[in-house]
Amino acid sequence: MHDLQHLFSETGPLARTIPGYRLRPQQVEMAGRIAAAIAGNKALVAEAGTGTGKTFAYLVPALLAGGKVVISTGTKTLQDQLFNRDLPMVRDALGLPATIALLKGRANYVCPYHLERAEKEGRFQNRAEAGHIRIIARFAKATRTGDKAELSAVPEDSGAWAQAISTRDNCLGQDCPHHKACFVVAARREAMTADVVVVNHHLFFADVMLRDDGLGELLPACNTVIFDEAHQLPEVAGLFFGEAVGTARVVELARDTRLEAIAGAKDYAPLPEACRALEKSAKDFRLAFHREGLRLSEAQWREHAKAIDALAALEGELGEFMRHLDTQATRSEGLANCLARAHDIALRLKRWLQPSAVQDDEENAFIKWVEVSTYSVTLNLTPLSVANIFQRQMEGHPRAWIFTSATLAVGQDFAHYRNELGLAEAEAGLWGSPFDYGSCALLYAPPEMPDPNSPYYHEAVLEAAWPAIRASGGRAFVLCTSLRAMRRIHELLKERMERDGLDFPLLLQGEGSKTELLERFRFLGNAILVASQSFWEGVDVRGEALSLVVIDKLPFAPPDDPVLSARIDHLKRQGRNAFFEYQLPRAVISMKQGAGRLIRDETDRGVLMVCDPRLINKPYGRRIWQSLPPMRRTRDIAEVEAFFENRES
Numbered sequence: 001m002h003d004l005q006h007l008f009s010e011t012g013p014l015a016r017t018i019p020g021y022r023l024r025p026q027q028v029e030m031a032g033r034i035a036a037a038i039a040g041n042k043a044l045v046a047e048a049g050t051g052t053g054k055t056f057a058y059l060v061p062a063l064l065a066g067g068k069v070v071i072s073t074g075t076k077t078l079q080d081q082l083f084n085r086d087l088p089m090v091r092d093a094l095g096l097p098a099t100i101a102l103l104k105g106r107a108n109y110v111c112p113y114h115l116e117r118a119e120k121e122g123r124f125q126n127r128a129e130a131g132h133i134r135i136i137a138r139f140a141k142a143t144r145t146g147d148k149a150e151l152s153a154v155p156e157d158s159g160a161w162a163q164a165i166s167t168r169d170n171c172l173g174q175d176c177p178h179h180k181a182c183f184v185v186a187a188r189r190e191a192m193t194a195d196v197v198v199v200n201h202h203l204f205f206a207d208v209m210l211r212d213d214g215l216g217e218l219l220p221a222c223n224t225v226i227f228d229e230a231h232q233l234p235e236v237a238g239l240f241f242g243e244a245v246g247t248a249r250v251v252e253l254a255r256d257t258r259l260e261a262i263a264g265a266k267d268y269a270p271l272p273e274a275c276r277a278l279e280k281s282a283k284d285f286r287l288a289f290h291r292e293g294l295r296l297s298e299a300q301w302r303e304h305a306k307a308i309d310a311l312a313a314l315e316g317e318l319g320e321f322m323r324h325l326d327t328q329a330t331r332s333e334g335l336a337n338c339l340a341r342a343h344d345i346a347l348r349l350k351r352w353l354q355p356s357a358v359q360d361d362e363e364n365a366f367i368k369w370v371e372v373s374t375y376s377v378t379l380n381l382t383p384l385s386v387a388n389i390f391q392r393q394m395e396g397h398p399r400a401w402i403f404t405s406a407t408l409a410v411g412q413d414f415a416h417y418r419n420e421l422g423l424a425e426a427e428a429g430l431w432g433s434p435f436d437y438g439s440c441a442l443l444y445a446p447p448e449m450p451d452p453n454s455p456y457y458h459e460a461v462l463e464a465a466w467p468a469i470r471a472s473g474g475r476a477f478v479l480c481t482s483l484r485a486m487r488r489i490h491e492l493l494k495e496r497m498e499r500d501g502l503d504f505p506l507l508l509q510g511e512g513s514k515t516e517l518l519e520r521f522r523f524l525g526n527a528i529l530v531a532s533q534s535f536w537e538g539v540d541v542r543g544e545a546l547s548l549v550v551i552d553k554l555p556f557a558p559p560d561d562p563v564l565s566a567r568i569d570h571l572k573r574q575g576r577n578a579f580f581e582y583q584l585p586r587a588v589i590s591m592k593q594g595a596g597r598l599i600r601d602e603t604d605r606g607v608l609m610v611c612d613p614r615l616i617n618k619p620y621g622r623r624i625w626q627s628l629p630p631m632r633r634t635r636d637i638a639e640v641e642a643f644f645e646n647r648e649s
Helices: 013-017 025-039 054-065 076-094 112-121 127-142 160-164 183-193 201-209 212-221 230-241 247-264 270-287 305-326 333-353 387-394 415-421 457-472 483-500 514-524 562-573 578-595 621-627 637-648
Strands: 043-048 069-073 100-102 196-200 224-228 243-246 294-297 366-372 377-383 400-405 427-431 441-444 476-479 506-508 528-531 548-551 606-610 632-634
Touching (some): 025 043, 025 054, 025 400, 043 054, 054 069, 054 076, 054 400, 076 196, 112 160, 127 160, 224 230, 230 387, 230 400, 247 305, 247 333, 305 333, 333 377, 457 483, 457 548, 457 606, 476 483, 514 528, 562 578
Parallel strands (some): 043 400, 069 196, 441 632
Antiparallel strands (some): 243 377
């Protein structure tokens, strides 16, 4: 057993080789628990507060234990950080020979086949897109990895990327003429031989646990699985353990088939016509819904007669499309692949359209629901619970399973998280942040706020928040629980600044990519960013640029959400309290994520403002604020103003 105390000490190898390293007792304790879990092939649920240094706390014992380690992260940003910075730094400090590999989903790698086809066909929306393809082509010749994260010259949202990558649907696999030069194949080859492989949660579930694309070999071979940002797992697992079929996939199939027909079946005129008819019917199905942002239960879906008719028409066009494609599929690998995709879509559609069976075993039941976005409709089958499915995935080959995040517990209780993933036997540990929240942070709950359902609630949020924003000199996140609230509060803020003659830079989620907005926010130094769910987590702004976080409402999921509603009904049928066992814990974890944006470094100071009166006047409000870092609390705006004045002095 290695001496962790020495390794993490102020005279140990980490301190000697890593710039800015400092000893944190919580980090050493956590590392010891993880080392014991790895040695005993046990499961450990570990919450580590901001500043604990959880990354080093799991990397050190994982590298020292040897064997194969799979580390799964919640974001590709953290994935890149682990691979490019943290892992090499710790490995070199410990003097270990471990090899490391980075593995992402295929959509992150340039596909030589589709890139070549895009260059030849030249079907671009505009000149910028054509220019981006040329840049990608030059990059493909020079890069070793093909990872598009290495190419900053082409924006993430450029339409060129869609033409330069492959998907599971349109990848030709071993039949591809560029198979030997495939960046995805090369990345997987490296992952198979590496000691430590860094993946993300989506890839882990899609390609490893579900055994798609031949990546199933990674998991049996590994000794340790570590999930960082593990609070995201229940949602991601629900996505991949379920099934979905959507119009976006149908449209992509129609377009790919039309292109393949031009190359391999130019003389068969009915096929392009069938492609156009299929694409139109998919778009007509979306247009049958007059609103975007809908999430409909099966019962609600049955009330949309126009949509039901449009789906029947889509099913008919898909059958006609497959009839024509079947006659031409042998003429090229691309057309054969399109036919296989069409059969898969038809099968998923058939399963979704089947009447929902009454299942005695509710734990293995599925929820049928419809999601309507701006351009597409998706038909979903989501597990009522992922606990049993996930538990089965953990069985078999003995290995250690480490689940870590800054937000897993409600207070000191891990019951909710354990129940969601079937981790009843897992050990648990909680290590609080080393930051002195009592002196560096203030929790402000404004008095006399109306009920959150009030029609004038957004106006009340602005009126309450404005004095705090003025006192902080901008430098604020305003985090909203809905896009509607975000847009309205942004509008009100703009009006108020014009009226008061203040010119804080005002940013809005959606005006650029998340990365671009954060860069602008940091650079400006006194900006106000109004955002919704995507900025509640995974955002790290250190220093005075972010000194105030305003949260409009407690982040309870809408009770009419079809998945949430089904899970609530399930708990009620069991005689359990759905609110306290499911809804409240989820809200607490989301709240901890939002609050966690404020203090990111030991020198940070700031105010967390929660506008929702339920934090104070509801009995459960106490459970929420007690789960937050131990900040000093106030209901007096004068204390907020004094807090910021003291910062300036």
